[in-house]
Amino acid sequence: MSRAVMYETFGGPEVLELREVPEPHAGAGEVRVRVAAVGLNPMDWVLAAMPEMAQRFGITLPSRFATDFAGTVDEVGDGVSGFAVGDRVHGAATGRAAADLVVVDPSGADTLRRTPPEIGDEVAATLTIAGMTASAALTAVGVKAGDTVLIGGAAGGVGVFAVQLAELAGARVIGTASEGTFDFLRQLGAEPVTYGPGLADRVRAAAPDGVSAATDLFGTEAAEAALVLGVPPERISTIAAPTPPEGVHATGGADAQPEDLQRITDAIVAGTLTVPIAATFPIDRIREAVQLQAGRRVHGKIVVTL
Template identity: 55%
Template sequence: MQQSGGVREVSESRAVLLESFGGPERLAVHNVPARHPGPGQIRIKVTAAGLNPMDWFMTSDAATAARFGLTLPSGFGTDYAGFVDQLGDGATGFQRGDRVYGAALSRALADYVIVDTHGDITTGVAHHTPEGVDDRTAATLAIAGSTAAAALAVLELGPDDTVLMGGAGGGVGVFAVQLARIAGASVIGTGSPATAGYLASLGAEPVAYGSGLADRIRALGVPITAALDLHGTDTVRVARELGVPDARICTIAAVVEGVPAANGANAGAEALQNIARLVAAGRLRVPIAATFDLEHVRAAVELQAGRHVRGKVVVDL
């Protein structure tokens, strides 16, 4: 590392890479050459990276990776937060030192990431981090927040709604429950008995998932007007059994004929920035379940992939 004209120069960057697709055991930290941003790009010094189920799903096998355009050696992780380190020619909207957060598909777990100033998740996207939002929290927002916002836009919830939310305790559920409550809707969230207190703390009325779910919901005496399945298709089946029309059911992890599906790509940048502003204002909180340093990335991914985490898992860099 050396200083040149006041600009911090680095020759190497740590990056998590997979040399073959598979589980967390395939992840390894490598030293790679530090790239510089091209025209219209910025380089970001990553300080924290949040994990999502899509991270390990995309890299679980070669066929799945190919669907997302990933080739070997592949990076890992998508959500990040940090600050602008370098600007390429013609890059606008950012200055060196600006705090930013965003997404860079399967390459966020690295000391430095390069994104387009007007990019998307594939080329990388950056947003200014509001004052009052720390980097660990900012690193959890992009994928889960966008996905939750896109799903709720489909459902168009309001004060007259009671929404059944399956998998409400997961990473997307953290945002979806609170955004639904902010919209004025009541939320019935499914989860294991052990997650009841956690779901209640987010603003949901907890109900145990599994056999007999429809009967347990009927016993509450509250008509269900909408449903969001954050895990698979079980909530779709129960919602239909309870008389919820397909147009007011949404999935994010499965395709069901007649039922709308949503993902983070459907959400506009303003929706994500609104979530960041809600966090900054203290109206939406993101529980951080665990943090790891980069050298322990395998343990972090194993914890997150277990699907029993209450909140988000973040890797510090």
């Protein structure tokens, strides 16, 4: 037997249970990973709480939980090339990562990549969804050297990647956040402004020469402020807006390219990108971890260890 986080009804953190389950095995074309760490994303609790969102991802009850993971390959099925028992790996398995053992299809819908020796499992477990989402959001609007980019929700799990990737591209970054995160954002290289009513005026004061691109990682407030400031809709993106403003790019991690994740791991190894870990919880405290994640007040990433 092994352990997995499961839920039988949709709801908040209270529906999550750590249970003993039969040990899974890798079939043909599959790889089994012994999970060391799970990186939480807002998508995880959204899928567990909202049946209509779960349906979009093919999730039915009872279900397992979480997507991003890191660990070690301990079983390889027939026909698999590129992975061997003992390889350290990280990746994404939608709705089933929070378990001692996860079976993934690296040539199918799942993501599996080798973890560089310089990167620990806790950091590796945060990379796939947040890193690829941030990369897609910036790519959609063509962020380049010389841009002044407005990033909404800059202190969150996706924001910490977006801020640093924009800076690496040579852009100036203005990030929206609460005042309590300002020092944190400055350490990442962003110029913070407070979100809320009057955002466009505050951004105009911070960047009197104008903003040339924007990405909103929380809703539409930053996107709407960018439109007020004269940013063309085609240079604005959102990742979590049910109805983004007309002409604005709606994007997400699915639009990223595999090389985007490689670029992120290369930057971490080179020391030009860091991953702030806001909190770490053992798997038997999964409800506390998800409650903190769902509060959307976290500065960086939350990791669950096994």
